[in-house]
Amino acid sequence: MLTAKDIIKEGHPTLRVVASDVSLPPSQEDSITLQKMMEYLQNSQNPDISQQYNLRPGVGLAAPQINVPKKMIAIHIRDESGTLHSYALFNPRIVSHSVEKSFLTSGEGCLSVDRDVPGLVPRYARVTVKATTLQGEEIKLRLKGLVAIVFQHEIDHLNGVMFYDHINQDNPFQPPEGAIPIER
Numbered sequence: 755m756l757t758a759k760d761i762i763k764e765g766h767p768t769l770r771v772v773a774s775d776v777s778l779p780p781s782q783e784d785s786i787t788l789q790k791m792m793e794y795l796q797n798s799q800n801p802d803i804s805q806q807y808n809l810r811p812g813v814g815l816a817a818p819q820i821n822v823p824k825k826m827i828a829i830h831i832r833d834e835s836g837t838l839h840s841y842a843l844f845n846p847r848i849v850s851h852s853v854e855k856s857f858l859t860s861g862e863g864c865l866s867v868d869r870d871v872p873g874l875v876p877r878y879a880r881v882t883v884k885a886t887t888l889q890g891e892e893i894k895l896r897l898k899g900l901v902a903i904v905f906q907h908e909i910d911h912l913n914g915v916m917f918y919d920h921i922n923q924d925n926p927f928q929p930p931e932g933a934i935p936i937e938r
């Protein structure tokens with residue numbers, strides 16, 4: 755199983771590369787890697803397992819964070835209405851997005867960043883994502899709210915982008931024009 759030591763931290767060069775497309779159908783190695791990423795998130799949200807292995811509770815993980823520069827992400831989060839959004843995806847890409855922006859009112863953190871970085875992170879309020887699932891099917895997701903933010907954070911990792919790259923350096927707490935605040 756993946757544990758905290760498998761997650762690389764800022765400063766590691768792999769966090770700043772553009773990840774490669776996964777050739778489909780996926781190899782057994784890539785499928786196993788993606789399954790282990792999802793298992794990490796589920797373990798990290800399980801009180802017993804996360805305590806036993808000292809896992810930081812994660813809601814999303816991108817393959818570059820475990821030093822695998824490939825376009826694979828896992829997301830496992832219960833949204834504001836209690837709906838579970840659990841996705842293990844190959845080659846996710848944002849195919850369209852709203853003009854309207856949103857942001858997490860608490861700012862963002864990252865499993866690969868062991869420090870608080872103050873400031874608001876502008877995101878698109880709504881995104882349409884296309885990807886291929888572990889089962890090999892092409893899906894199209896229309897996302898908004900917290901889940902849309904998690905997807906954008908993870909897809910950023912596939913392009914070597916960290917959340918703090920988006921923070922307005924002159925005024926970190928200036929909400930983007932007309933943006934929708936998302937409470938944590």
Ligand SMILES: CC(C)(C)[C@H](NC(=O)Nc1cc(F)cc(F)c1)C(=O)N(CC(=O)NO)CC1CCCC1
Nearest residue numbers: 811812813814815816862863864865903904907938
């Ligand atoms: C870095 C950490 C703080 C552990 C963060 N968790 C998190 O934001 N949990 C959370 C947020 C909510 F809004 C509501 C809720 F129920 C739980 C996280 O897993 N990530 C994943 C990561 O680093 N992926 O690369 C960072 C998040 C910041 C915004 C999206 C993902």
Ligand SMILES: [Zn+2]
Nearest residue numbers: 863864865866
């Ligand atoms: Zn992150």
